[in-house]
Amino acid sequence: MTQPKENRQRQDTPHYERASGSWGSVRGIAKVLLDQKPGPGVVQTLMRQNKPGGHMCTSCAWAKPAKPHLFEFCENGAKATIWDLTTDRCGPEFFARHSVSELRDWSDHDLEKTGRLTHPMRYDAATDHYLPVSWEDAFREIGSRLRTLEPARTVFYTSGKASLETAFLWQLFARAYGHNNLPDSSNMCHETTSVGLKKVTGSSVGTCVLEDFDHCDMILFLGQNTGTSSPRFLHELQKAVQRGCRIVTLNPVRERGLVEFVNPQNPSQMTLGSPTRISDIYLQVRPGGDIAALAGICKHLFALEETRGGIIDRAFVAEHTSGFDAFETRIRDTSWDEIERVSMLRRADLEQVAEIYARSERVIGIYGMGLTQHVHGWLNIAMLVNLLLMRGNIGRKGAGISPVRGHSNVQGQRTVGISEKPSLVPIDKLEELFNLNIPRDEGWNTAVAAEKLLDGTMQAFLSLGGNFARAIPDQSRTDKAWAGLELNVQIATKLNRSHTLVSRDSWLLPCLVRAEEDRQSSGPQAVSMEDSLSHIHGSVGKRPPASGWLRSEPAIVAGLARATLDENPRLRWEHWVGDYRHIRDLIETCWPDQFAAFNARLFTPGGFYRGNAAREREWKTESGKAQFTAPKQLCALGEPPAGEDMTLVTLRSNDQFNTTIYGFSDRLRGLEGSRDVVLMNPEEIARRGLHEGQRVTLECAVGDGIRRRVSGMRVTAYDLPDACIGAYYPEANALVPLSARDELSGTPAYKGTPVRILTDPAAAEAGLP
Structure with a gap:
């Protein structure tokens, strides 16, 4: 299709001439290989990556197919594994040479490049250095300190890499200790999905499964850069395009992965073939203009309904939705001038997208943080749901809404209790199982935790992975506040900036990476995670640990909990850590509908599906139906920028x-x-x-x-x-x-x-x- 000039890459600004994938990805992997010098087992590890019985990538959360490719990893997935398996080490000798004040001035890249952390360390303010300690001393001292603090002023943060087993123990530790302050990395990326989607469909996650991409006629992409964030998804997009699916992208930045792709798994395309064009139409919408753009598509659909009929699925709308009349009135009353002003897109282009949508029987809506990270981000999502509901494109094969998550288990952690909202967690069941009295007050999410850090309310911060201090907003203000905390505990694999912002009592606790063998009293262990499409996968690491001092994340959580909490015969931390199957039994007990026969299904090829009511057209919303939303404004920013802004x-x-x-x-x-x-x-x-x-x-x-x-x-x-x-x-x-x-x-x-x-x-x- 010949596209208008506005839809093509500008040649007078920096751009990548080649397609995504191809030899550029191979060279990108090779560069990190040479830089990190991983051990000889890295090739074997990559060949097992994202395959049944193998280890699941610690990078993105994209689905793992039941019949994997020979190389079931992408450029960034390979980089993440190589980064984990580096031969560089960051141990006591390194910290003896470098003060924390010196390290605070290092770049993010240089801090992590020092290599794998090898020993538990405690910050010594007198010398301004981290000093090695034993695990026994670390657990005892941290537990003793936590006992003196107010649980309600303590935060247990979780990054998106921790397994389901670790996440379950972490939230149980927090609640047994006495708080619901469980922010996680989802709060900084897709929490808008969890709240926005639940409001309009009754489900906090997307409705699609991998099979849907074999049957869709159109894919609408908004605010997601799959070429960098989840490149394995490009395989599904390529197959969809090759069988005639139309892909339309709305994104302020022209991302190469959604323009052209050469499949590194395909020798003929790598050597002699032409790139696959991914997007039929690529519209560079103004940031915050997605509501307006979607309103324009919906407006033209109403016009087509008048002239042609049969465009809107009236039977679906009547049976399954609420709020349609108010939505229709709002869209019809919205002028094209306003739509074009806010979106910075032409009416003709949006009408063209609407024409494709009207002719497509099965449509999937894909989105990422380009929709979620706005002050009215939830309305972006509601508008995309509006468009899909107009033609019944939720709850049937080849159709649905599909947010693409980032970290490998960020969705799964919320599933097993990492939430500051007790209403989303089976608190009654937890109290019954473990003889606990859990507070019902809502805890702190990431933004609130950062505010509590700034105003001095927070006393202690325990981080299960991640780089919280670097990931949050307002860093020029928050960086100075960490020094006021009573306790700062960081469970990590590599050094990062958060570890240099020390508090009155700071600790570094090094853990295994997912590719390494996790051996406990019952033998080698498996862990699990949930992908973006709500499938659960088992993962087994095989590489020797980077240091004999390393412990697994579940073992570290259990060690901290035992040292902190009063004796409770029902909290069997040592028993659970000795065999992770016991932890999975607990998860199944707490969420029986989603995790039935958890251990038996752990290594199901392609993962086992935990289900989604909205996919079955069961709408767990306030109205009991899927909800149309009449947008109060057209800009997710509130208003487009004006003047110098x-x-x-x-x-x-x-x-x-x-x-x-x-x-x-x-x-x-x-x-x-x-x-x-x-x-x-x-x-x-x-x-x-x-x-x-x-x-x-x-x-x-x-x-x-x-x-x-x-x-x-x-x-x-x-x-x-x-x-x-x-x-x-x-x-x-x-x-x-x-x-x-x-x-x-x-x-x-x-x-x-x-x-x-x-x-x-x-x-x-x-x-x-």
């Missing part, structure tokens, strides 16, 4: 996974080297009186009286919409206020923060305030 969209590079920076190549965007860049289109650069290469300061434009700045940013021309800038996450997080978050879920507005550009040379070079 621009919208900041934070980006992850091709050489990155969340806060882990593997290198300084953003190959798929044609960008190399420094991450201290601010991207904007050439016309915007000229309009603002700037020039390429100029150093500028970015300043948050939220009017709360707090100055938030990031300086020394180099102006770089790039293919973006007007009044929009791109900058890398997590470096730009200091510009995002804690107050700028989704109104229902609290997810930070990393994809829609108002900023201004300051050109004073002194300010540009001054660094953070």
Whole structure:
């Protein structure tokens, strides 16, 4: 299809000429291999990755097929495994050479590149160094300290990598200790999904399974960069395109993975074949303009209904939905002028998308953090659900809504109790099983925890993986607050910035990675995780541990719990850790419908499906039906930027996974080297009186009286919409206020923060305030 000029890549700005995948991915893997020098077993580990009976990747949460490819890993998945299996070590000798104050000035990349943590360590304020300790001393001292603190002022954070077994024990430890302060990485990315989808469909997760991608006629992509975030998904997209499925993408950034793909699994395509074009239509919507764009598509569907009839599935709408009349009135009353102004897309292009949608029998809506990380992110999701409901595209084969999650088990952790909301957890069952009295007060999510850190309410922070201090908003303010905590415990595999922001009593507890053998008293153990499509997979590591001092995450959680809690014969921590099958039995007992025969089904090829009521058209909403939403505004930002303001969209590079920076190549965007860049289109650069290469300061434009700045940013021309800038996450997080978050879920507005550009040379070079 010949596309309008606006739908094609600008050639006068940096871009990647080749297709995603192909030899570029191979070279990307080779570069990290040479850099990290993993042990000789890395090839065997990669060949087992994401396969039944193998180990599940610690990178993205995309589905694992029942019949895997020969190489069932992507570039970023391989990088994550190689990163884990490096031969570099970060042990007592390293910490003896480097003070914490020195390490605080190191880059994210350099901190993690020091290698695997090998020993439990305690921070010594007198020398400003981490010193080695025994596990027994660490558990005893931390437990003793926790006993003196108020449980309600303590946070147990979880990153998205921890297994279902670890997550279950972690939330049980927190609740037995006496609080529901269980923020996790989902709060910073897809919590808007958990809250927004549940509000309108009754399910907090997507409705699709892998088979649906074999039957859909159209896929609508919004705000998700699958080429970098979940490249194995490109296999399903390629197959869909080859059988005639139409793919339409709405995204402010032109991401190469959704333009063209060469399959590294296909020798003929790698050598002689042409790339597969992924998106039929690619529209660069304004950040925050998705509500308006979707409203435009819906508006044209109503027009087609008038002229042709049979466009809207009236029988489905009548039987299964509520709120349709108010939604229809709102869309019909919305002018095309307003839709075009807010979305910055042409009416003709949106009408073309509506025409494709109207002719498609089975449609899947895909989205990522480009929809969730806005102050009205939940409304983005509600509008996408509106569009799908109009033609009955939820609850049947080949159709549905499918958020693409990031971390490998971030969805699963919420499933087994990592939630600050007691109403979402079987508290009565936990109390009955373990003879506990669990508080029913709602705990702190990530944003609230950061606020409690700032105002001094938080006393202790225990982190099960992750890099919380670097991932949260408002870093120029929060970085200084960590010193005021009574206790800071970090369970980790590698050094990161969070470990350098020490508190009065700080600990580093090193753990195994998923690819390593986890041997307990009953022998080698398996763990499990849930993918984006609600399937549960078992995982077994085979590599020798990086250090004899390492312990598994479940063993560390159990050790902390035993040292902290009063004696309770029903809390059998040692028994559970001796054989993880016992933990899975507990999960099954607490969630019998979703985890029936958990141990027996652990290694089901392709995973076992835990079910989804909305997929069966059982709507667990307040009305008992799927809910149409009449949008109160068309912009997820509240209002599009005006005057000097621009919208900041934070980006992850091709050489990155969340806060882990593997290198300084953003190959798929044609960008190399420094991450201290601010991207904007050439016309915007000229309009603002700037020039390429100029150093500028970015300043948050939220009017709360707090100055938030990031300086020394180099102006770089790039293919973006007007009044929009791109900058890398997590470096730009200091510009995002804690107050700028989704109104229902609290997810930070990393994809829609108002900023201004300051050109004073002194300010540009001054660094953070």
